[in-house]
Amino acid sequence: MKIQKHVYDVVIVGAGGAGLNAAQVASQHVKTAVISKVYPSRSHTISAQGGVSASLGNEEPDNWHWHMFDTVKGGDYLGDQDAAEYLTRNAPEMIRQLEHIGMPFNRTPEGKIAQRPFGGHTANYGEKPVRRACYVADRTGHAMLQTLFEKSVSQGIQFYNEFYALEIINTNGTVNGVVAFDMKDGSIHIFHAKAVILATGGSGRVFRTNANAHTNTGNGIAMALRAGFTWSDPEFFQFHPTGIYGHGNLITEAVRGEGGYLLNGEGERFMERYAPTIKDLAPRDIVSRCMQKEILEGRGAGPKKDHIKLRIDHIGAQAIMDKLPGIHELAMVFAGVDCTKEPIPVVPTAHYQNGGIAIDYRGHVITGSNGNYDNVVPGFYAAGECADTVHGANRLGTNSLLDLVIYGRTTGDLAAKYAKEHQLVDLPADAGKQGLALLERFTKANGKYTFRDIYEKMINTMQDNVGVFRTGENIKKAVKDLADCKEMLKDYKVVDQSTVYNLDLIEALELNDMVLVASIMAHCALLREESRGSHYRDDFTERDDVNGQKHTQAFLEADGSIRVDHRPVRTKPLTVDTFPPKPRVY
Numbered sequence: 001m002k003i004q005k006h007v008y009d010v011v012i013v014g015a016g017g018a019g020l021n022a023a024q025v026a027s028q029h030v031k032t033a034v035i036s037k038v039y040p041s042r043s044h045t046i047s048a049q050g051g052v053s054a055s056l057g058n059e060e061p062d063n064w065h066w067h068m069f070d071t072v073k074g075g076d077y078l079g080d081q082d083a084a085e086y087l088t089r090n091a092p093e094m095i096r097q098l099e100h101i102g103m104p105f106n107r108t109p110e111g112k113i114a115q116r117p118f119g120g121h122t123a124n125y126g127e128k129p130v131r132r133a134c135y136v137a138d139r140t141g142h143a144m145l146q147t148l149f150e151k152s153v154s155q156g157i158q159f160y161n162e163f164y165a166l167e168i169i170n171t172n173g174t175v176n177g178v179v180a181f182d183m184k185d186g187s188i189h190i191f192h193a194k195a196v197i198l199a200t201g202g203s204g205r206v207f208r209t210n211a212n213a214h215t216n217t218g219n220g221i222a223m224a225l226r227a228g229f230t231w232s233d234p235e236f237f238q239f240h241p242t243g244i245y246g247h248g249n250l251i252t253e254a255v256r257g258e259g260g261y262l263l264n265g266e267g268e269r270f271m272e273r274y275a276p277t278i279k280d281l282a283p284r285d286i287v288s289r290c291m292q293k294e295i296l297e298g299r300g301a302g303p304k305k306d307h308i309k310l311r312i313d314h315i316g317a318q319a320i321m322d323k324l325p326g327i328h329e330l331a332m333v334f335a336g337v338d339c340t341k342e343p344i345p346v347v348p349t350a351h352y353q354n355g356g357i358a359i360d361y362r363g364h365v366i367t368g369s370n371g372n373y374d375n376v377v378p379g380f381y382a383a384g385e386c387a388d389t390v391h392g393a394n395r396l397g398t399n400s401l402l403d404l405v406i407y408g409r410t411t412g413d414l415a416a417k418y419a420k421e422h423q424l425v426d427l428p429a430d431a432g433k434q435g436l437a438l439l440e441r442f443t444k445a446n447g448k449y450t451f452r453d454i455y456e457k458m459i460n461t462m463q464d465n466v467g468v469f470r471t472g473e474n475i476k477k478a479v480k481d482l483a484d485c486k487e488m489l490k491d492y493k494v495v496d497q498s499t500v501y502n503l504d505l506i507e508a509l510e511l512n513d514m515v516l517v518a519s520i521m522a523h524c525a526l527l528r529e530e531s532r533g534s535h536y537r538d539d540f541t542e543r544d545d546v547n548g549q550k551h552t553q554a555f556l557e558a559d560g561s562i563r564v565d566h567r568p569v570r571t572k573p574l575t576v577d578t579f580p581p582k583p584r585v586y
């Protein structure tokens with residue numbers, strides 16, 4: 001098979017907010033390419049709704065210390081605190097930079113960037129909600145992605161769109177390339193580079209009810225694992241409280257930021273009972289659990305008492321159409337509800353992968369085990385949802401878009417600097433062997449099972465057993481079901497044999513990664529015998545700071561088995577010597 005070779009200084013896999021910000025920064029200094037399995041503007045970032053956080057203090061007093069405190073506390077003390085400081089401290093300046101390159105933020109009457117409240121963001125260390133989320137109506141991700149894409153295109157970055165990355169090339173501990181195939185004609189390409197940035201997004205498609213794009217299939221995590229690197233904190237998957245009942249599509253938290261609230265089947269505003277201070281704006285893990293509890297205890301809404309109502313009509317039709325037009329449309333299309341007149345039926349929906357490829361506070365990929373964890377991998381960076389450091393056990397709303405632009409910028413800068421200071425490392429003679437073997441395995445797959453057989457089994461077991469509430473017994477069932485899925489994949493059938501846009505083959509590759517990712521999530525959820533952030537065990541309901549305040553580190557062994565180690569949480573901020581963790585009461 002003929003392989004086409006390309007040489008770049010920096011290659012970025014992923015064209016969401018993280019990938020594009022990295023690209024536009026790196027390309028200012030060195031020759032940069034971006035590989036994406038979808039056209040950039042179809043990346044999941046496009047659907048981000050509610051906002052991007054920064055303590056600008058435009059609407060009321062705010063500062064980065066409070067933002068950092070909320071980030072650490074919201075993450076239930078599992079996030080690295082050097083990273084929390086880095087993120088929150090740089091946020092105001094980052095937002096101004098985005099504004100300068102053209103992001104059309106909503107404005108206050110005086111012309112400043114407008115800000116709204118969001119879950120878990122508070123003033124004065126948890127005292128009361130604060131307006132910290134900068135926004136573009138309820139289409140903030142759309143505006144961000146288009147702004148960054150325009151900027152990237154204007155800088156002559158080479159885009160390889162609809163190229164599917166199969167392998168990260170690890171040459172004796174240095175990452176110096178990516179193997180991909182062109183989905184349009186099946187041709188194979190090796191991208192030889194001085195530095196590689198992974199920005200491949202999340203993996204929410206492993207759950208039945210989720211708010212994620214079809215592209216969120218955990219490929220980057222799977223590639224990193226196959227190349228010998230570490231997945232940190234796989235067991236923490238965030239459920240967003242308000243997905244449209246029966247569909248999962250997201251209704252942004254900005255609805256509650258703008259004054260919306262949740263009602264149970266008895267018409268009670270139940271969050272007042274659970275979180276008297278910040279009520280419906282408590283962090284997502286808490287609100288999701290409270291909703292699920294109301295439903296399980298028979299206080300759900302509707303004939304089956306199986307959902308919750310989200311009320312927003314009281315703020316007025318004009319305010320809804322000005323600030324939440326996208327939500328009005330989504331509720332109309334998917335729930336058949338006009339939210340200017342009646343409440344929207346909602347349930348918790350799988351939303352965000354809190355963990356990811358282990359990185360240091362600036363986005364260098366780190367690896368290691370047995371007490372030696374922080375070894376930086378030369379030439380390798382990760383940014384955005386596929387990376388793990390700052391969000392701990394539960395990400396606060398609007399902190400992800402901030403993470404994309406901050407870590408995109410930093411990794412773009414660092415990778416360009418690295419590329420300037422280093423020579424290309426030669427590729428091994430058999431470079432790409434692993435990726436090509438994977439492709440060949442599925443191209444020739446002529447067994448019994450097709451996509452639906454395995455996919456349905458995986459999403460159902462993940463939803464029912466590794467969801468908002470988990471028990472050892474349930475998770476064990478998921479572990480067993482996923483082991484069955486792995487076996488079924490050995491007897492898989494790809495029907496379409498074409499080389500032109502073969503979606504049957506692409507689905508097979510994505511499914512293979514999803515089953516791997518789901519298996520590791522379940523495996524690690526079983527090992528964590530405590531409740532923390534988005535991981536809630538009905539059989540271990542307390543947080544255990546003595547044994548539990550540590551990152552899970554998952555590795556994939558050569559024989560396909562999972563090995564788990566732990567890494568201490570970095571609790572020392574960069575400049576703040578003492579950072580008082582307070583009890584998590586809302």
Ligand SMILES: Cc1cc2nc3c(=O)[nH]c(=O)nc-3n(C[C@H](O)[C@H](O)[C@H](O)COP(=O)(O)OP(=O)(O)OC[C@H]3O[C@@H](n4cnc5c(N)ncnc54)[C@H](O)[C@@H]3O)c2cc1C
Pocket residue numbers: 013014015016017018019035036037038040043044045046047048049050051052053140141163164165166199200201202211212213215216219220250252351352383384385386397398399400401402404
């Ligand atoms: C509905 C919704 C609303 C949200 N709202 C908000 C919000 O208001 N505020 C906030 O802070 N966060 C929000 N989030 C979270 C946030 O939008 C995401 O975490 C973030 O956009 C992820 O960006 P990313 O750049 O990491 O990846 P993505 O935008 O998901 O992009 C991933 C990229 O990787 C590429 N890729 C993946 N695998 C491969 C492969 N094998 N080969 C080639 N390319 C590959 C894809 O083509 C894509 O370009 C929301 C999320 C959802 C789902």
